[in-house]
Amino acid sequence: MDYTTDILVVGAGPSGSLAAREAAKNGADVILIDLKSEIGSPKRCAEGVSKQGLIDLGIQPDKRWIARKSNGVRLVSPDQTSVWLSEDTIELPESGFVLERKVFDKHMAMDAARAGAKIMIKTRATSLERVDDGIVVTANKMGEEIKIHAHIVIAADGPGSRIGRWAGLDCNTKFNNMESCVQYEMAGLEMENNNVIQLYFGTVAPGGYTWIFPKGEDIANVGIGVLKTHTDKTAIELLDEFIKNCPETQHAQPVEINVGGDPVGGLIEERYGDNILVVGDAAGFVNPLTGGGINTALESGVYAGIVAAQAITDGDYSKKNLKEYYNLTKENIGKNYDKYKKAKEYLLSLNDDELNDIAHEFVKVDIDEISPKTLVKLLIKVSPKALLKLGKLF
């Protein structure tokens, strides 16, 4: 069967659903397709998200998809020195809520449907062809071959976007920018503080970190992201080692395993073209320092939906008329990413001893007095190369 629509969104993760919602809300005909039988499952995510970031995008927090609130972060150095930061004193990215992504993603798709988008599940794009006034995507919908003719396609199909590539954009993830990630959702943890998210740095996770994100009294996502340019071990070998050695996790049991690649290289330059916009992980909307991407994925989806709907109204789907999306994302997201990328490069330059020295200095400071400025001052005191690498960034 053949379909015609103004806008086709490929992928119903947070960015795709928000793009579909905004485009439909602004008057466009929208089809949203997803290859899976259940939107949101399996999750490929540690589920940390900024509360204010959600509210800013018109998403009212709903207890059905909030597993737990977090009020701070614990940073753990290789010698197990803990630095505790409170949300009251420092703004922490991607923190505030730990989500239940399977429920959250479905709710975002439901909002897209309520705004007027047509949703097709278990529908997998198989090829893409450019035609005079748009793009035709061929897809397999529950075994049936369908063709969807759209003026604009929004690619929300995850890291290394095939849709973007098929449309002629350079959006595969460079190997040295792909965090190789694995996570267990576990029960029976013995957490010292189950209201903070925890990050463990150093050789436990070369090129990344190990995390514990609490989802309940004794429940948490325990995961790891590593850069494979920094280790020959697999992510799962390193995570299993961590779980065996960490007092909080060694008696916990897994009820779920999640895997995935996290693109931390920053925004992909070619995230728009004639008749196409690329959003979410597919365009690298992931904080290069933290690897967190839910908030910015959602934000990119909103910009794409608005810009695409306007282009439909204009009757002009050219790259030139879609450039506003590039500008908005560069201004509101990309500029921050450039700073985080510098911070990440600095972090990656530290060995275990240097990480320990920094942690020792930090624990001497009254937690209530820590601000971004004092953090950087402290860093420079104990690690002079911070001045060189971070300069006046923060």
Next chain:
Amino acid sequence: MIIQEYCMYCGACAGVCVADAIDVQELKIVVDDEKCTKCGLCVKACPVAALSLE
């Protein structure tokens, strides 16, 4: 390409594939042998070592 049965179809392999040779479906991975250059990046990127070239 050998894909172990514990593959969870996350697509980390496809994301880094420079040849766009890997098609990740919901419960299946299809590798286009004509496009594949055997560079091995997908093998390294896999978080659980579910892929091998031989």
